[in-house]
Each structure stands twice: as structure tokens, then as C-alpha cells.
Amino acid sequence: MSLLSFNNVGISGLAAAVPKKIINNYEHDLYFNKEDIKEVIDKIGVRERRFTDENTCSSDLCFSAAENLINKMNIDRNEIDLLIFISQTPDYRMPATSVLLQDRLQLPTSTITFDINLGCSAFLYGLSVAYSMLTAGNIRKALVLDGETRSKVYSQKDRKTGFLFGDGGVAALVERGEKYSTSWFSLNSDGSRESLIKIPAGGYRKMSSCETIAEKVVDEHGNIRSEEQGYMNGADVFNFVIREVPRDFDRLIGFAGVGKTSIDYFIFHQANSYINGFLARKLKLPEERTPTTIHKYGNTSSVSIPLTIVSELSGRLNGQKRILLSGFGVGLTWGTAIIQLNDCFIGEIVEV
């Protein structure tokens, strides 16, 4: 069973960076009229989101967040023995972006670096890998960088996805210490649903060609995208999430043996406000302990969980806090984690 538990390892600090360019969704009427997009925006709850310019990558957002974290926490770069970069918008197909960040952040060449290519659940996967490697010993500090430029992935001419996604990057410092006590993870995958959220071309199954980059009308509603842009079947994903996410939530709570009332905050992947509202109601979670950022940053894929922590829990994490994380999306993959924070440092959000 895919249930993990760790002792004496935890997140000591978090920082985030977002592009300075704000997209006001209600005014984002490049291809659709305002009346039509209002209906979509009211349902998904994304009033604003951030878009990078074409020269800025996920790694640049993560770099800014990491620099801020390292400087504010006064971290010795020589003590960072592990760097994990989580993204589905890397700089290149090769080499791995994590290796480039090792050099940019002036970390020692003895640093272990690799990328994790997963979507909305990936922060949990990345944390579990960092926790595992720290538990194996000798690693002093781990940097988990998680960045996305979803603005470069989805067509703005496709109503199904054109108003939902935004960009952001975070840096988390993970360390050992008895004060972190126990944390628990449940991680899951279902590849039979791979087509529900997908960029079908541009990889090695269907390589990039003139045909794959050509924009096409894809449905009776006149939505337009290319095969190298993202597709999402919202209803199927929604239907899966409202069933499986609560199930995994209950499973992990049971495994951990902690009461729901002992959890200070519940941080969900910010999918859209309709899904998030439904999950919170179904799980009977109090609004004040279920912070959201969907209205101001949109869906930033794997970044949304840590970005919501940085944005909404700054100043609220003094002392010992227990938080539950829930991520779900492309793959499909999904997971739940219960982690302990102890005076976790939260940096201010840097604009790039």
C-alpha cells in the first residue's frame, strides 16, 4: 500500500515568486466576448492570475524564490546536498533543469540534483522523495523547487482552459530535526486516465512537426488549439476528483490516526473554485482553516499548494502546526499528506 510515514524531517522554510504581469480575467476578452467569459470565470473563480513573459521560465521563478529563501534564512549554500526541481515546463528537453539551477544557485558540485516530471500532485511527490533521502542520512539540507509556466501550455483560444491557469514558482527548504515529529503520505496513480489532461504531441511518441504546431478548431464551440497545447476534459476530471480525493483523505487520516480537529490547515491543490468548494463541503472542512488562492493566482498546477501556504499562512505558522496537503491532477495522480511545521519561515512573495 502506498502509505509512507517519516520521523524527524520537515519543511523549515518556504518562499515564492510570481510574474509581475497580472491578467485580469474578466477583461481578458482577446478571443471571446465578456458575457461568455463571465459565465466561465464565475464558475472557476479565477479573477486574476500571473503570466510570465516569453523569456521567463519556471526555473527563473524558482531561482528568485530560492535566492530569497537562502538569503533571508541565512543558509550556507555548501550545506545544500540535494536539489529537486518539480515541473512540467522545464527549460529544455535536456539537460534536466535542476542541474542548471545547481550552478545558478552556486551550490556545490557534490549536490544531488534531478527533476520530477509530475503535475498537480507533484509537490507531495517531491516532498516525499526529499523526506526519504534526508531520512537515509548524511544529507544536511534539501531544496525542493517547484515551478510552472502554465501560460505557455494552454491555448488562450480554448474556453475550457484559457481562463484557468497561471504561473508561479516556490522554494522549500527541507531539514532533519526532532521538532518535526511524524508526517504521513498517501500517493496514487491511474494511468488509464492519461488522456483526460494531456499535451498529445511534442514528445517522442508524436514528435513536433508543422502539423502538430498548427492551430485547429477542435469542437463545435469553436475552441482552437494545437496538438502541442494542453487539453483537459473538465467533467471527467471533476467526477474522478470528487470521488477519489475524499477517499484518499479519509484513508490517510485513518493511517495517521490523527483527528481532523487536530489539523490546523487543509491546503488543497487550487484546481478551480468549484471543485475546491465542493471538496471542502463534502469533507466538512471549516472555511477559515481551508485557505485558497484560486481567485488571485489561478491554477498553477503543482505550485498551487506551496504558493497557497506562502500567500495565506504567512504569520499564522508560529509554533507547532499540523497541516494536511491534498494534490490531484494530470496523470492522473493524486495524494494526501499530513506534515508538521514548527516555526516555519515564510518569505514574502517576490515579483519577477
Next chain:
Amino acid sequence: MEEKLIEALAEALEMDRSTINPDGIFRDYENYSSLTELSVLAMLDSEFGIEIEMKEFDKLKTVADLVRLISNK
């Protein structure tokens, strides 16, 4: 069951209850869209405890099909 379903469906689709009848093809209603489909799925889950795969849900066409779904649960 039928009464309760029709009422819940009307609310999910933001329609007048009197315009919905068992023979109606709910997918053809003007208010049925990819957005309100989410409301119908949410309603089936929260009001009736229905968990259904989309390929099964996609086979349902009429209001009576939905009534049958919740009755057979």
C-alpha cells in the same frame, strides 16, 4: 425519488422545476453545458451518494434515466 431528483436537477441547471419532466432529454436542455454538467455530477454525489464513471454517465439521456440511476443505488 422522482420528485426529489427533478427538484435537485432544476436547481443544478438553474431551471424552473415545471419545465422538467421525466421524458425530457436533459442533455438537450438549453442550460445544459460543460459547466452545468459539473453541477449535475456534484448534485448526484452530494444529494444521492452516486459515484459513477463518466462512460456510464454519458449513456444517460433522459430525466427518467437519472431517476433509474438513483433508484437502483
